[in-house]
Amino acid sequence: MxxxxxxxxxxxxxxxxxxxxxxxxxxxxxxxxxxxxxxxxxxxxxxxxxxxxxxxxxxxxxxxxxxxxxxxxxxxxxxxxxxxxxxxxxxxxxxxxxxxxxxxxxxxxxxxxxxxxxxxxxxxxxxxxxxxxxxxxxxxxxxxxxxxxxxxxxxxxxxxxxxxxxxxxxxxxxxxxxxxxxxxxxxxxxxxxxxxxxxxxxxxxxxxxxxxxxxxxxxxxxxxxxxxxxxxxxxxxxxxxxxxxxxxxxxxxxxxxxxNPPAMPLSRVQLDRVYSLPYQRNYHSSYEKYGGVPAISEVKHSIISERGCFGNCSFCSLAFHQGRIVRSRSHESIINEARKITEDKDFKGYINDVGGPTANFRHAACEKQYTKGLCKDKQCLFPNPCKNLKVDHKDYLELLRKLRKLPDVKKVFIRSGLRYDYIMADKNEEFFKELCKHHVSGQLKVAPEHISNEVLKLMGKPKRKVYEEFVSKFEKINKELNKEQYIIPYLMSSHPGSTLKSAIELAEYLRSVNHYPEQVQDFYPTPGTLSTCMYYTTLDPRTMKPVYIPKSKLEKAMQRALLQYKNPRNYDLVKRALILEGREDLIGYGPKCLIRPDNRQNKKNKQNRSIRNKRKVSKKNKVFKKK
Known part of the structure; x- marks a missing residue:
């Protein structure tokens, strides 16, 4: 039945x-x-x-x-x-x-x-x-x-x-x-x-x-x-x-x-079949009296277009769970799901996201992955894109264009998961331009995670220069489009290899670009990641070389505070970190300083003087009235 x-x-x-x-x-x-x-x-x-x-x-x-x-x-x-x-x-x-x-x-x-x-x-x-x-x-x-x-x-x-x-x-x-x-x-x-x-x-x-x-x-x-x-x-x-x-x-x-060895990822036909099943696309009706299930709000009008990730960041468990071979759904499958989304009573015309672990990966890094497997001694994008890496956004771009043309769809956004170094490796700027023109909701979230090249190396992320070039091109394209849009970077403190010196380097970068993050993430050691192995063993398992690990509560608090150095609550931690690293040059009134000298005592003295002056004035007024 x-x-x-x-x-x-x-x-x-x-x-x-x-x-x-x-x-x-x-x-x-x-x-x-x-x-x-x-x-x-x-x-x-x-x-x-x-x-x-x-x-x-x-x-x-x-x-x-x-x-x-x-x-x-x-x-x-x-x-x-x-x-x-x-x-x-x-x-x-x-x-x-x-x-x-x-x-x-x-x-x-x-x-x-x-x-x-x-x-x-x-x-x-x-x-x-x-x-x-x-x-x-x-x-x-x-x-x-x-x-x-x-x-x-x-x-x-x-x-x-x-x-x-x-x-x-x-x-x-x-x-x-x-x-x-x-x-x-x-x-x-x-x-x-x-x-x-x-x-x-x-x-x-x-x-x-x-x-x-x-x-x-x-x-x-x-x-x-x-x-x-x-x-x-x-x-x-x-x-x-x-x-x-x-x-x-x-x-x-x-x-x-x-x-047993890992299972082969599903073929496109198999993946399409999985996403065509008769999901109700909502939480069970019995939860309505509680106000529903919050997690659905982020995904109800979003579409998963692929699985797997050859980006292979050290702190991410995707390589250990979904694997590094990318498989994507067909355009037809994705468009059919988009049509279902437009029929939802809560749909307001906006598809919130189209992507996956990495939004702009639509195919395997290279054809040999299907027959010869993954390279054990090197990565596809790190430290530089492999010469065999297939860099091509045409299929993704074509998909987005089809989605934009659907009836009742006002906008199609890409909110997360873009691998910016893959965009920079593409000599054809067509995708980047259309991304800025049609698919950014004022803010584009990307994940440089850090700025220090020493930390980025252990993270498996591209060098600082690549991110800075991406930001520069993003700003240039938006200027040409006459759009006011901004990049919101995901940043991480206390990752293996991150010292107070590298945290200060990141703080100085944030100061120089005039960005003050509202939220930052401490490194979270979760099972199954390369970074967690480093955290526990203090070794890089690939080389067996020692890795510095910030483990004390104080140091982790200082590293986190440096990323939000403008917050008054972080003043003491930031000052302590700067003094420990001999960077008192960043405490002062100059344009490159992170914090001002500690003038809380001066403020108290001023307040006391102000109170005394008010009392003197009050006494004089009383004397004047008597006269």
Whole structure:
């Protein structure tokens, strides 16, 4: 029975579909939003399209078993995901303080999911249904699949597959994997024998049946030896390739975590199919009384046009999750989604974003990536664009032109994800000009992240010169167009390699361009990134050379304060940093100074003098009146 509605969240919903039993139950830490920007929606709709009966338990109460049991026992398996974010990132700021809002929960309310949600949900399921298969997926599971450094506990934790006691882990974008797993289970294959699917991890007690694998340092080794942690990460990093990647094995006491090579990214036809599924494109109606789910507002009228990123920034987990091979959707698929957006009752004529991890990547960096795999010893854009890099914005530009012509579409914006060094590598300025003319909403957000070349090198970002040239060209084009538009740079403090000296260099740059950021981001060590490996080990795993790490609260506070040196609350921290670095020349009244001398005592003296003078005047007036 086909019903164009949300998937069942209750027994009553199942009865409407005349279902007595579900094949799969998806348990997730986010509220139920049926939109292709949410991983849970994509996986559940993919399974539904294959004919499976799927139900959703969103944000179950983890203090008892009632919610886990509310849809009954699934015929084939439970699927578990923490949601679109790692649950610890969702809960805590970089300073480890609880966040005051959860955008993925009804009304933005916090506390509706536990810390380490994947593990907690799996434990609940095991209590309720001991033998039902459990399959993990999503960002939290994907990035914690190996022994990993956990910033919040400041220690190395075991693979999440072991801690959760689940049967199988899907890493990366999981549509292909979950399709094959579901078909195997449906054909009667026991989950313990589903060990052949790329893009999955499983646990074994012996290695006799495995072949052509590469062993990495064990959990016990990486837990106590930071060099071994760096070595293990380097191997994981190098084998993250669907063409040449090998099976990896990491011992955990008397068991072995096995990672199959990554799955090939979906083809264009497959990707189009995923985005054509019957999403309701909104949060579940049961959340209406809470004011909805805030996260939908950013994506409801936006379009994901591709996946993957060959930019490969060190602090980004995309290479470890989506991979470096870019796959894009067809124009037809994207235009069909845009038409659906224009039919939404809240649509005001503006498509907010068209892009992906990197908006202006529409194809693989070079053709050989599809057959020979990724280069292990070099990157596509860093430190300079590779000679084999295909730099071409024509397809993206053609797509944007088609979208602009759609009825009821007033503007098509590109709000984030533009790789400015890729734009600068394009000798044809046509895209840059049309970007400024049609697709900037007054402010263009790009991510130089820093200005110091030493820090940029460790970040995997282009040199300062490239960003400055981009800004100069942006200003030139807008002047020609007679448009007043500005660049808003994303900036990061305290990244590995960043010293007070480099933070001061960034502050001086901000002063010279007259930009004072309202928000800056401290580096956040999250699982699965190269930068987090540097943070924990104080080594660059690619070279094993030492890396300076700003770890003390004071230094991190000073680096952050320098980026907002005009804020009076940051005065003492900025002054302290400048004195520590011997840069008192930046304290004064000159045009190049960041702060004025500390004149708070002078202000007090002036205030006291003013009070005394007022008293004298008052006394004189009293004397005059008496006379």
């Amino acid at each position: 086909i019903i164009n509605d949300y998937l069942p969240i209750s027994k009553e919903d199942m009865k409407k579909r005349q279902w007595d039993e579900l094949d799969f139950i998806l348990v997730m830490g986010d509220a139920y939003v049926d939109h292709p920007s949410f991983g849970g929606a994509i996986i559940s709709r993919t399974l539904e399209s294959l004919g499976f009966k799927v139900g959703v338990i969103a944000q179950p109460n983890w203090k008892n078993l009632n919610d886990i049991r509310k849809l009954g026992q699934p015929r084939l398996a439970f699927l578990v995901t923490a949601g679109n974010l790692d649950s610890m990132v969702n809960h805590y700021t970089v300073s480890k303080r609880p966040r005051d809002k959860d955008s993925f929960s009804p009304g933005g309310k916090t506390g509706l999911r536990p810390d380490r949600a994947t593990i907690v949900y799996c434990n609940l399921i095991r209590q309720a249904y001991k033998k039902t298969p459990i399959i993990l997926g999503g960002v939290e599971a994907s990035l914690r699949r190996f022994a990993h450094y956990d910033y919040w506990s400041d220690k190395v934790r075991r693979s999440i597959l072991i801690d959760s006691n689940a049967d199988l882990l899907v890493y990366g974008m999981g549509e292909g994997q979950i399709t094959e797993i579901a078909n195997n289970l449906n054909n009667g294959l026991d989950i313990q024998y589903i060990r052949h699917i790329p893009g999955t991890c499983f646990i074994v007690e012996e290695l006799e049946e495995l072949y052509d694998y590469k062993a990495i340092p064990s959990f016990e080794e990486v837990e106590y030896n930071r060099k071994d942690f760096a070595k293990a990460f380097k191997i994981q990093y190098e084998e993250q390739d669907p063409v040449t990647g090998k099976m990896l094995v990491q011992k955990h006491k008397n068991r072995f975590l096995v990672q």
